[in-house]
Amino acid sequence: MREFELGRAVPRTEDFRLLRGRGRYTDDIALPRQAYLHVLRSPHAAARLRSLETKAAAGAPGVLAVLTGPDAEADGLGTFSSVVQRRRPDGSANFVPPYRVLALDRVHHVGEPVLAIIAESLAAAKDAAELVDIDWEILQSVTETAEAPAAAATVWDEVPDNICFVHEIGNKAAVDAAFARAKHVVREQFRISRVAVNPMEGRTALGVYDEHEDRYVLYAGVQGVHRTRAELAGTIFKMPASRLRVISPDVGGGFGMKGSAFPELALVLWAARKVARPVKWAAERGESFIADHHARDNLSDVALALDERGKFLALRVNTIANLGAFLASMGVHVATNNLGGLAGPYTTPHIHVTVTGVFSNTNPTCPYRGAGRPEASYCIERIIDIAARQAGFEPAELRRRNMIPPTALPYRTGLVFTYDSGAFEKTLDMALELADWRGVAARRAAAAARGKLYGAGLASVIEIAGGPADLPLEEAVEIRFDPTGHAAVLAGTHSHGQGHETMYRQFAAHALGLAPEHVQVFYGDTDLVFHGRGTFGSRSASVGGAAFLGAAQKIIDKGRLIAAHLLEASALDVEFAEGRFTVTGTDRSVELVEVAKAAFVPQRMPRDLELGLDARAVVTPPGPTFPNGCHVCEVEIDPETGVAGIVRYAVVDDVGKVVNPLLLKGQIHGGVAQGAGQALCEALIYDHGSGQLLTGSFMDYCMPRATDLPMLAVASNEVPAKTNPLGIKGAGEAGTVGALPAVMNAINDALLPLGIRHFDMPATPERLWRAIRAVETKKAPPP
Amino acid sequence: MADAIELNVNGKTYRLSVPPETPLLYVLRNDLELNGAKFGCGLGQCGACTVLVGSQAVRSCAYPVDAAQDKPITTIEGLGSPERLHPLQQAFIDEQAVQCGYCINGMVMTAAALLLRDPHPDDSAIRQELATNLCRCGAHTRILRAIARAGGETAQ
Numbered sequence: 001m002r003e004f005e006l007g008r009a010v011p012r013t014e015d016f017r018l019l020r021g022r023g024r025y026t027d028d029i030a031l032p033r034q035a036y037l038h039v040l041r042s043p044h045a046a047a048r049l050r051s052l053e054t055k056a057a058a059g060a061p062g063v064l065a066v067l068t069g070p071d072a073e074a075d076g077l078g079t080f081s082s083v084v085q086r087r088r089p090d091g092s093a094n095f096v097p098p099y100r101v102l103a104l105d106r107v108h109h110v111g112e113p114v115l116a117i118i119a120e121s122l123a124a125a126k127d128a129a130e131l132v133d134i135d136w137e138i139l140q141s142v143t144e145t146a147e148a149p150a151a152a153a154t155v156w157d158e159v160p161d162n163i164c165f166v167h168e169i170g171n172k173a174a175v176d177a178a179f180a181r182a183k184h185v186v187r188e189q190f191r192i193s194r195v196a197v198n199p200m201e202g203r204t205a206l207g208v209y210d211e212h213e214d215r216y217v218l219y220a221g222v223q224g225v226h227r228t229r230a231e232l233a234g235t236i237f238k239m240p241a242s243r244l245r246v247i248s249p250d251v252g253g254g255f256g257m258k259g260s261a262f263p264e265l266a267l268v269l270w271a272a273r274k275v276a277r278p279v280k281w282a283a284e285r286g287e288s289f290i291a292d293h294h295a296r297d298n299l300s301d302v303a304l305a306l307d308e309r310g311k312f313l314a315l316r317v318n319t320i321a322n323l324g325a326f327l328a329s330m331g332v333h334v335a336t337n338n339l340g341g342l343a344g345p346y347t348t349p350h351i352h353v354t355v356t357g358v359f360s361n362t363n364p365t366c367p368y369r370g371a372g373r374p375e376a377s378y379c380i381e382r383i384i385d386i387a388a389r390q391a392g393f394e395p396a397e398l399r400r401r402n403m404i405p406p407t408a409l410p411y412r413t414g415l416v417f418t419y420d421s422g423a424f425e426k427t428l429d430m431a432l433e434l435a436d437w438r439g440v441a442a443r444r445a446a447a448a449a450r451g452k453l454y455g456a457g458l459a460s461v462i463e464i465a466g467g468p469a470d471l472p473l474e475e476a477v478e479i480r481f482d483p484t485g486h487a488a489v490l491a492g493t494h495s496h497g498q499g500h501e502t503m504y505r506q507f508a509a510h511a512l513g514l515a516p517e518h519v520q521v522f523y524g525d526t527d528l529v530f531h532g533r534g535t536f537g538s539r540s541a542s543v544g545g546a547a548f549l550g551a552a553q554k555i556i557d558k559g560r561l562i563a564a565h566l567l568e569a570s571a572l573d574v575e576f577a578e579g580r581f582t583v584t585g586t587d588r589s590v591e592l593v594e595v596a597k598a599a600f601v602p603q604r605m606p607r608d609l610e611l612g613l614d615a616r617a618v619v620t621p622p623g624p625t626f627p628n629g630c631h632v633c634e635v636e637i638d639p640e641t642g643v644a645g646i647v648r649y650a651v652v653d654d655v656g657k658v659v660n661p662l663l664l665k666g667q668i669h670g671g672v673a674q675g676a677g678q679a680l681c682e683a684l685i686y687d688h689g690s691g692q693l694l695t696g697s698f699m700d701y702c703m704p705r706a707t708d709l710p711m712l713a714v715a716s717n718e719v720p721a722k723t724n725p726l727g728i729k730g731a732g733e734a735g736t737v738g739a740l741p742a743v744m745n746a747i748n749d750a751l752l753p754l755g756i757r758h759f760d761m762p763a764t765p766e767r768l769w770r771a772i773r774a775v776e777t778k779k780a781p782p783p
Numbered sequence: 784m785a786d787a788i789e790l791n792v793n794g795k796t797y798r799l800s801v802p803p804e805t806p807l808l809y810v811l812r813n814d815l816e817l818n819g820a821k822f823g824c825g826l827g828q829c830g831a832c833t834v835l836v837g838s839q840a841v842r843s844c845a846y847p848v849d850a851a852q853d854k855p856i857t858t859i860e861g862l863g864s865p866e867r868l869h870p871l872q873q874a875f876i877d878e879q880a881v882q883c884g885y886c887i888n889g890m891v892m893t894a895a896a897l898l899l900r901d902p903h904p905d906d907s908a909i910r911q912e913l914a915t916n917l918c919r920c921g922a923h924t925r926i927l928r929a930i931a932r933a934g935g936e937t938a939q
């Protein structure tokens with residue numbers, strides 16, 4: 001079992017099937033008689049449906065049913081809920097738009113589902129869609145974040161100013177006072193672009209209605225099957241949750257977006273009942289761009305006050321967050337719940353933040369790797385770099401001066417969070433060493449000699465995981481032995497690329513001394529797993545690990561009684577270690593696997609014990625964790641073409657106890673790729689007047705590619721978390737949280753000699769070229 | 784109209800009646816139940832659907848089934864066997880290059896064609912070959928390393 005112990009670089013047990021084409025993703029499941037669902041979507045950003053004529057489509061060859069918004073109303077289908085509530089300035093609760101499965105009489109963004117056609121084949125459904133006749137009254141729309149408040153266009157009549165909520169936290173008076181006495185005040189506006197999540201597996205759903213059981217089954221890649229079940233059964237269909245089984249098989253990437261509930265999930269179930277056949281829907285890529293929830297998209301005014309020695313006195317942030325036309329399940333959460341990261345690993349005593357959440361005629365925004373954390377880190381890390389330049393400090397040194405010393409932990413920051421652990425300055429030092437920060441000047445000079453602009457940027461970041469801060473969400477694990485002595489681990493978390501099958505096997509080796517081949521891991525099925533929150537917010541290792549230990553302890557406790565009986569000893573004298581129960585001080589022992597087998601044999605069991613060996617635990621951690629780290633990025637820009645490239649990248653992370661360095665580094669790589677992608681090239685752009693999405697394909701939307709990413713240097717500074725028994729902090733989002741600011745700080749550092757104070761993402765060749773030309777034109781003497 | 788199409792996939796011969804312009808991907812997935820090739824975009828822009836036709840890597844979502852007749856087709860299911868993985872499959876495991884696994888078919892099959900042409904590709908050749916294969920999990924650098932490793936192993 002040693003080779004599967006925690007901390008070992010264990011190869012993934014899932015790869016053998018995935019590499020032979022034996023994964024099973026939702027679209028790989030084909031059921032007999034399955035029909036196909038096609039969604040007709042709004043071509044307009046804002047419009048009223050004057051009339052809707054579906055007769056011809058309903059009569060077209062192969063068509064089984066045409067479903068509309070009024071049909072959904074008639075069948076009593078509910079509207080999707082928004083989990084987090086905030087308030088309007090007048091104290092009233094924020095407006096929650098009626099987020100229906102199909103539009104009723106008005107559409108609010110391009111891509112909004114209008115009607116569903118179910119047919120024998122996808123081609124037949126699409127052909128029939130051509131026969132639908134809709135008379136639209138096109139309305140004014142607004143898509144730009146900055147313009148949404150007080151725009152001429154109103155997304156919802158109920159909210160004339162398009163302001164969903166205004167959320168204020170921190171001590172405004174203290175911040176104002178600190179700014180008044182500050183030696184340096186630095187101010188800038190930052191824009192975080194809107195991005196498409198774009199998992200390579202587009203959203204797909206297969207709905208089944210079983211008349212015999214009067215029960216539904218949904219196959220769909222989702223991040224938490226129980227949450228999806230609760231929302232669909234409870235909120236949309238208003239039926240007992242036990243009448244819906246949700247199965248999430250292999251999932252081709254989730255990144256937060258597949259945690260949302262979506263109309264199509266409800267549509268396939270509703271349609272399956274209507275046509276009495278399994279119904280499948282699979283997003284085409286162009287459809288994903290206009291039908292998925294988008295992410296990020298905010299605009300922040302950030303001001304930092306410093307004293308003469310560079311000590312941060314106060315931070316003030318005013319953000320407008322674009323929520324889209326509807327509220328995604330966790331849309332308000334993203335905009336308001338992860339603001340604590342603005343404090344960074346620093347001692348800034350006073351912080352005040354105002355977030356104005358606005359509606360616009362765009363897709364709802366949802367959690368995407370980081371979910372507010374990269375946005376927060378970007379604001380603080382970018383403004384620190386600008387402050388360093390303006391006030392004359394070296395960027396690393398300015399950070400160091402303000403870092404929370406290890407002796408001050410646990411540390412209550414100026415905003416929401418209390419950090420339990422960390423060694424921030426050491427992590428910074430390790431990163432500077434790993435990156436050879438001292439060598440930057442020489443590399444810059446060498447690049448300049450080749451006519452290139454060279455920039456180095458760093459970011460010391462920290463984020464919450466396994467939250468929320470006030471009351472972390474619980475997680476559940478069940479361990480069930482079978483009569484052959486093998487264990488099933490049934491987890492409430494969900495793996496969609498993270499490698500949890502391997503992780504839980506490592507937990508089983510660690511806590512129960514079980515060999516990996518003695519453990520089968522299950523997740524993603526509400527009929528198998530009794531409870532779970534799912535996988536999001538970098539929580540699965542820490543909270544799933546705590547739940548595993550909880551269940552494992554119960555197994556050991558009962559196993560000890562059985563072992564004592566088998567060994568004819570007192571349970572008090574039986575100890576458990578490395579998979580074996582031993583009578584203390586003797587060589588008499590029995591393996592857990594043997595105990596498990598005995599648990600099913602009445603003759604071998606104590607009379608007063610229930611047969612079988614299984615246990616479940618639902619564990620709520622006492623507090624969240626705070627993964628943190630330092631990223632150092634170096635870029636080169638060709639001033640002639642505007643092409644920027646990352647040439648070096650180093651990360652030192654503190655994700656607490658490392659379960660498996662291979663899995664960990666994979667997560668860091670992936671996170672950095674997504675952060676770097678947004679910084680360098682990704683952006684969803686809407687046409688200003690029409691509200692049409694202009695970047696709706698892989699041709700127009702730039703995804704990070706193999707050629708964009710250098711080999712990463714990654715090292716860990718393991719400081720165990722104090723809020724869970726394994727000391728794990730979480731790693732899923734850390735890469736993105738650091739990469740967004742580190743890459744943009746590097747780009748801005750490269751542009752500094754040109755006199756550019758701040759350049760917003762994305763650093764595409766075109767935008768860089770324009771920015772460089774603009775300053776050159778300004779500097780050039782008049783002809 | 785549907786014609787009789789004859790395909791040789793992973794060493795087996797299939798006769799099917801499908802319209803000749805049907806993308807090969809749909810035939811593999813829907814008619815032959817070979818699900819290793821994935822639908823990522825349907826437009827030849829992501830690489831998830833890559834298979835070998837002869838020794839060429841083709842994007843099967845944009846490749847008419849008609850054009851694949853008369854040439855042996857290899858999908859990831861036919862690349863290695865459980866007992867004897869293809870060096871690329873083994874290298875992807877050794878480098879832990881897989882995350883969600885959805886893009887991996889395309890990465891492996893594109894690389895398989897590269898190795899047939901150039902058994903020891905250098906880093907820039909590998910990067911170039913994979914330039915238009917998308918991976919959202921950001922597993923790129925490990926994928927590059929895995930291919931380089933397989934190149935080395937093939938050399939022995």
Ligand code: FES
Nearest residue numbers: 823824825830844
């Ligand atoms: S699915 Fe064929 S290239 Fe994307």
Ligand code: FES
Nearest residue numbers: 883886918919920
């Ligand atoms: S491994 Fe998930 S898309 Fe590449």
